[in-house]
Amino acid sequence: MIKRSFFTLSQPMLNYDLVEPDPKELESIPIPPNLILLLNEPIDSTRPPLIKKGAAVEKGEKLCLYNDSTEYTISPVTGTLTFIDTYSDDFGNTSTYLVIKNDQGQTTKTDSAIYDLKDDIASADQYLRTLPGAPPLKLLAKDDVKINTIVITCADTDLLSTTNQYVTLKFLDEVKQGAKVLKRITHVPNLCITIPEGLNIKEEFDSIKVFKTALKYPSNLPAIILKDHLNMILPAGKKPEDIGVCFISAEAVVSLGRAYKTKSADFEKILTVIGKQGTRYRVKATIGTPLHKIFKAFSILVNDQDRIIIGGPMMGFSTYTHLHPVQPDMDIVMIQGRDILPEISDYPCVNCGNCLRICPANVPVNILVRYLEADLYEEADDKYDLSSCIECGLCAYVCTAKIPLFQYIRLGKHELLKLRAEV
Amino acid sequence: MNNNKLTVSHAPFWHDGDSLFKMNLNIMIATLPAIIFGIIQFGAPAVGVLALSLSSAMAWELIINVLSKKKITIGDLDSAVIGLVFGMMLPATSPWWLVITGTFVAVVIGKMIFGGVGANPFNPALVGMAFLMLSWKVFFDFDAAYINYEFNFTALAPLAALKFQGVDAVADLFPLSDLIMGRQVGAIGSTFGLGLIIGGIYLILRGYIRWEIPASFIAGIIVTALCFSMAKPDTYAGPMLHLFSGYTLIGAFFLATENSSSPANRIPMLLYGFFAAVMIILMRNIGAYADGTVLAILLLNLVNPLIDTIRPKALGKGISNA
Incomplete structure (x- = not known):
């Protein structure tokens, strides 16, 4: 954990890690006997499901719950479906998890299903949503969303993660090929790529604009990239796609390119794993691998009250189970020992102004939190810019009173959406 | 496979390790140069006043915590800072009851009844001080307070001398070097200018006070006083x-740098x-008080919520959907 420096006249410097110039080969995690897949659709017990316990599934087979489902997942192995149940995330949203017993053993060579991929986005969206890196194909395929700029992010969004940098460094040619595929299937006129300053690669991309992003957090957040490099201000409460910009990770671009080359899907996700002492490992694991298999491979001991963090220390989430599977969009997993968990407090704001000065979106967090504590969400948004927050987490990082500021803000946004949905 | 119970919470999972305790401890450390000098200058009575002020301020908070059946909060040292700064503003000869009454007003009325730390609209130490100055004005006559002391410098409080004897009389009495090095009569912690500046710079560098306030404050003193003295150097x-x-x-x-006010x-x-x-x-220069610092800062505390609404526009606010 990065602590406050002794002299802090300037703001604390949280810098992104750079991938080492000559990274080691990835450690490969064997395909586990049981894989867990998450399907972003809740179980509806009143309807007959398409998939049942005991069913045989093929590698590359598309699995969806009901006839008219738009959500699907792809089985990474040939095996048997042994379990289906409801999974709920940290905000109580429910989805479904499937357990697949691996019948193919360790062979990755088993032929995956061949897809009938055409050069249009709808066809890609039909099969490739769960590629490693989770390309936002669903968004791109939407008719009512007009995307005119796609930003390929080789710079990882959260701290500590170097997954996308690694992919860029190792598979630069495939990034370029993937970008061509992306351009061909989406017909989006502007293609841009973000590369962290100091990453040692040849920056020659035909017809792709290169943005050098600073190493200082949070310069790789979508809203900041829009502001710094595209000269676009993200309107409060809007998403980048609302102003015609879509972000896609370098890994997703690479796997998209591969998928179009082989007409089949790839299931090996690259992950940065951070151990308790901050040791970094970089692994390749099949999507659906339970996390404890990865920890076991590096003899990382997970004890009671430790924290498993997925997605990075500033913006990620923590899971309640070792069985949480590797997901297509999971770039980093870190373990925090219980002895270094920072405490949070129920102290009131003392108005020291640290949050205010560090906020990249100029949100008056010190006043906002008073409204959020009192559940006044509408006022918080109207007067104190709740929805301008770009969710970087810096306010809670620097809070002297240790108020869980970012947690309040996320809850506030969630409740506000609920309130507005009810109206 | 094991079935440990994991800690689950929301991002961010890091904290820079700062805390109210550390902040207040640093403020107390920053007062040390001025306080040590004050103790050397004014002797054992100064130690007594400071110790009583600090301890009684914490005791008042503890009593209120217990009476209101709330969590004990003196551990964050907020009241300790109030008590210490309050003590620094008292003459070394203050009687014990004056100190205790002052810290009562400061901590209980100035802070606790508003809801404790962070909720006070005024600087608590100043609320206590204003109360004492209005009620027992005689104890703040620094010339009378140190009547039994023997100093090897001008034993007159500079501002009172200025007020009652005029600028001509004080011109030679207080050379600048004496004032900076604390060779003047005043409250325990307020005479050693250099020590206060060192402490202040320490706090600014550590990030515990915001440099804008002391900088503009000092600029305000210099600019305004200069305007007055240039207009009428005799007065x-x-x-x-x-x-x-x-x-x-x-x-x-x-x-002026107290956080919540x-x-x-x-x-x-x-x-x-x-x-x-x-x-x-x-x-x-114009008012009736020899030193208006206490009331002036309280007055600006009052304006604070109003002027703090001048703030930069938040990202993406007020932009129509492109």
Whole structure:
């Protein structure tokens, strides 16, 4: 954990890690006997499901719950479906998890299903949503969303993660090929790529604009990239796609390119794993691998009250189970020992102004939190810019009173959406 | 496979390790140069006043915590800072009951009844001080307070001398070097200008006070006092006398910067510091008080919520959907 420096006249410097110039080969995690897949659709017990316990599934087979489902997942192995149940995330949203017993053993060579991929986005969206890196194909395929700029992010969004940098460094040619595929299937006129300053690669991309992003957090957040490099201000409460910009990770671009080359899907996700002492490992694991298999491979001991963090220390989430599977969009997993968990407090704001000065979106967090504590969400948004927050987490990082500021803000946004949905 | 119970919470999972305890401890450390000098200058009675002030302030908070059946909060040292700064503003000869009454008003009325730390609209130490100054004015006559002391410098409180004897009389009495090095009569912690500046700079560098407030405060003192003395050099003293006497420097670094009663945005901080200083000079030069620091900062505390609404526009606010 990065602590406050002794002299802090300037703001604390949280810098992104750079991938080492000559990274080691990835450690490969064997395909586990049981894989867990998450399907972003809740179980509806009143309807007959398409998939049942005991069913045989093929590698590359598309699995969806009901006839008219738009959500699907792809089985990474040939095996048997042994379990289906409801999974709920940290905000109580429910989805479904499937357990697949691996019948193919360790062979990755088993032929995956061949897809009938055409050069249009709808066809890609039909099969490739769960590629490693989770390309936002669903968004791109939407008719009512007009995307005119796609930003390929080789710079990882959260701290500590170097997954996308690694992919860029190792598979630069495939990034370029993937970008061509992306351009061909989406017909989006502007293609841009973000590369962290100091990453040692040849920056020659035909017809792709290169943005050098600073190493200082949070310069790789979508809203900041829009502001710094595209000269676009993200309107409060809007998403980048609302102003015609879509972000896609370098890994997703690479796997998209591969998928179009082989007409089949790839299931090996690259992950940065951070151990308790901050040791970094970089692994390749099949999507659906339970996390404890990865920890076991590096003899990382997970004890009671430790924290498993997925997605990075500033913006990620923590899971309640070792069985949480590797997901297509999971770039980093870190373990925090219980002895270094920072405490949070129920102290009131003392108005020291640290949050205010560090906020990249100029949100008056010190006043906002008073409204959020009192559940006044509408006022918080109207007067104190709740929805301008770009969710970087810096306010809670620097809070002297240790108020869980970012947690309040996320809850506030969630409740506000609920309130507005009810109206 | 094991089935451990994991800790689950929301991002961010890091914290920079700062805390209220550390912040307040650092403020107390920063007062040390001025306090040690005050103790050397004024002797054992100064130790007594400071110790009683600090301990009684914490005791008042503890009593209120117990009475209101709330969590005990003295561990964050907020009351300790109030008590210490309050003690620094008292003459070393203050009687015990004056100190205890003052800390009662400061901690209980100035802070606890508003809801404790972070909720006070005024600087608690100043609320206590204003109460004492209005009720027992005689104890704040520094010339009378140190009547039994023998000093090897001018044993007159500079601001009172200025008020009652005029600028001509004080011109030679208080050389600038004496004022900076604390060779003047005043409250325990307010005489050693250099020590206060060192403490203040330490706090600014550590990030525990915001540099804008002391900087604009000092600029305000210099600019306003200079304007007055240039207009009528026979009537009004120059800026340096004002800067290094009375409560000016303790005000700049330890009183005006109190977190919850001062603004947090940049332009409001500059306005707040500057106008607090303008008010001080106005009170000293035109008003009835010899030293208006206490009331001037309280007045600006009152304006704080209003001026702190001047703030930069948040990202993406007020932009129509492109």
